[in-house]
Amino acid sequence: xxxxxxxxxxxxxxxxxxxxxxxxxxxxxxxxxxxxxxxxxxxxxxxxxxxxxxxxxxxxxxxxxxxxxxxxxxxxxxxxxxxxxxxxxxxxxxxxxxxxxxxxxxxxxxxxxxxxxxxxxxxxxxxxxxxxxxxxxxxxxxxxxxxxxxxxxxxxxxxxxxxxxxxxxxxxxxxxxxxxxxxxxxxxxxxxxxxxxxxxxxxxxxxxxxxxxxxxxxxxxxxxxxxxxxxxxxxxxxxxxxxxxxxxxxxxxxxxxxxxxxxxxxxxxxxxxxxxxxxxxxxxxxxxxxxxxxxxxxxxxxxxxxxxxxxxxxxxxxxxxxxxxxxxxxxxxxxxxxxxxxxxxxxxxxxxxxxxxxxxxxxxxxxxxxxxxxxxxxxxxxxxxxxxxxxxxxxxxxxxxxxxxxxxxxxxxxxxxxxxxxxxxxxxxxxxxxxx
Ligand SMILES: [Zn+2]
Ligand SMILES: [Zn+2]
Ligand SMILES: [Zn+2]
Numbered sequence: 001x002x003x004x005x006x007x008x009x010x011x012x013x014x015x016x017x018x019x020x021x022x023x024x025x026x027x028x029x030x031x032x033x034x035x036x037x038x039x040x041x042x043x044x045x046x047x048x049x050x051x052x053x054x055x056x057x058x059x060x061x062x063x064x065x066x067x068x069x070x071x072x073x074x075x076x077x078x079x080x081x082x083x084x085x086x087x088x089x090x091x092x093x094x095x096x097x098x099x100x101x102x103x104x105x106x107x108x109x110x111x112x113x114x115x116x117x118x119x120x121x122x123x124x125x126x127x128x129x130x131x132x133x134x135x136x137x138x139x140x141x142x143x144x145x146x147x148x149x150x151x152x153x154x155x156x157x158x159x160x161x162x163x164x165x166x167x168x169x170x171x172x173x174x175x176x177x178x179x180x181x182x183x184x185x186x187x188x189x190x191x192x193x194x195x196x197x198x199x200x201x202x203x204x205x206x207x208x209x210x211x212x213x214x215x216x217x218x219x220x221x222x223x224x225x226x227x228x229x230x231x232x233x234x235x236x237x238x239x240x241x242x243x244x245x246x247x248x249x250x251x252x253x254x255x256x257x258x259x260x261x262x263x264x265x266x267x268x269x270x271x272x273x274x275x276x277x278x279x280x281x282x283x284x285x286x287x288x289x290x291x292x293x294x295x296x297x298x299x300x301x302x303x304x305x306x307x308x309x310x311x312x313x314x315x316x317x318x319x320x321x322x323x324x325x326x327x328x329x330x331x332x333x334x335x336x337x338x339x340x341x342x343x344x345x346x347x348x349x350x351x352x353x354x355x356x357x358x359x360x361x362x363x364x365x366x367x368x369x370x371x372x373x374x375x376x377x378x379x380x381x382x383x384x385x386x387x388x389x390x391x392x393x394x395x396x397x398x399x400x401x402x403x404x405x406x407x408x409x410x411x412x413x414x415x416x417x418x419x420x421x422x423x424x425x426x427x428x429x430x431x432x433x434x435x436x
Pocket of ligand 1: 261273291
């Protein structure tokens with residue numbers, strides 16, 4: 001297993017030509033042929049090909065470990081001059097710690113390349129903290145192997161150096177082989193169990209990210225219908241005054257304590273002479289009312305235009321009565337009705353989306369719960385397994401990858417995927433307390 005295979009790609013001088021499959025080499029111990037070693041060379045992690053490649057490589061490594069049945073040692077090779085824990089190294093450490101079962105943590109050997117014990121600047125502390133304390137650490141200054149023999153073959157000092165380092169490296173390799181011989185072979189069954197859990201988690205995550213997409217879609221629709229609801233509500237309010245109140249004055253004849261002259265043809269709304277001074281005469285049909293103040297010059301009543309014979313006296317008077325009427329403005333009411341209809345529709349829509357959203361959220365929550373359960377079970381095999389950390393490490397890398405994508409559509413898709421995973425990570429961490 002290689003952490004950061006920079007050196008290798010430099011030697012090959014072919015970009016991205018690192019191992020993408022596991023290769024198995026079998027060889028016998030040079031001094032003791034009874035010992036047979038099977039070396040599985042695996043793809044490197046934290047290479048420049050991004051998160052997806054790392055995922056594939058982890059899968060390759062896991063599959064190789066499972067088909068090996070048991071392993072004596074997991075040898076991790078890292079650049080010993082890498083002092084800084086860069087996001088990429090951090091990502092690799094998280095990935096390794098999330099994928100190495102507890103059962104095999106006692107079989108870890110660390111080889112730091114390009115350095116000697118005194119010159120190594122690799123953070124062994126970070127390695128121990130994130131993964132496990134390696135059983136043993138070896139140092140290998142292999143830089144001379146990468147130099148051009150033309151440079152040193154005729155130069156005595158350089159030749160001496162190269163030969164010296166060659167011997168040191170051979171010694172180191174012998175010590176590594178000895179250590180491996182001493183380690184007890186451990187079953188890789190745990191890798192298989194982890195793979196099962198991971199596959200289940202992955203399947204669940206695929207489902208839940210689909211839920212998240214659906215939730216976002218419904219949320220958008222809900223927002224749109226709420227806006228429309230607000231708008232139609234405002235419209236409805238602006239047409240709400242479709243009734244107009246009018247005050248009208250009505251004349252009304254009521255009983256009085258005195259007599260007035262009225263006309264038998266107009267008695268319901270006209271008083272021809274209020275409080276007439278003539279002596280009371282309650283019958284009509286005579287010329288008696290010629291003398292009444294209401295009569296004009298040619299014996300035509302100035303108020304009702306009738307002659308004297310239709311007039312008589314009654315104990316009545318005229319009062320004015322004011323009435324308020326509600327008048328409906330029909331066109332405005334039509335506008336109101338239409339706005340109201342819209343309002344009702346959007347209100348129903350908003351309620352429907354709201355309950356759809358609640359259902360989807362509940363479905364997603366059930367999946368989150370299940371993912372938590374799977375993570376919990378998985379952490380029984382790999383106690384350092386921290387799924388949210390892994391998601392965050394993924395996200396950091398995906399963000400870096402997305403930044404350099406030129407094509408706008410592809411970048412948008414990548415950003416959308418990042419957003420979904422961010423949502424997932426935050427949902428998972430908010431729902432889990434502080435367990436993993
Ligand atoms: Zn009169
Ligand atoms: Zn009259
Ligand atoms: Zn009259």
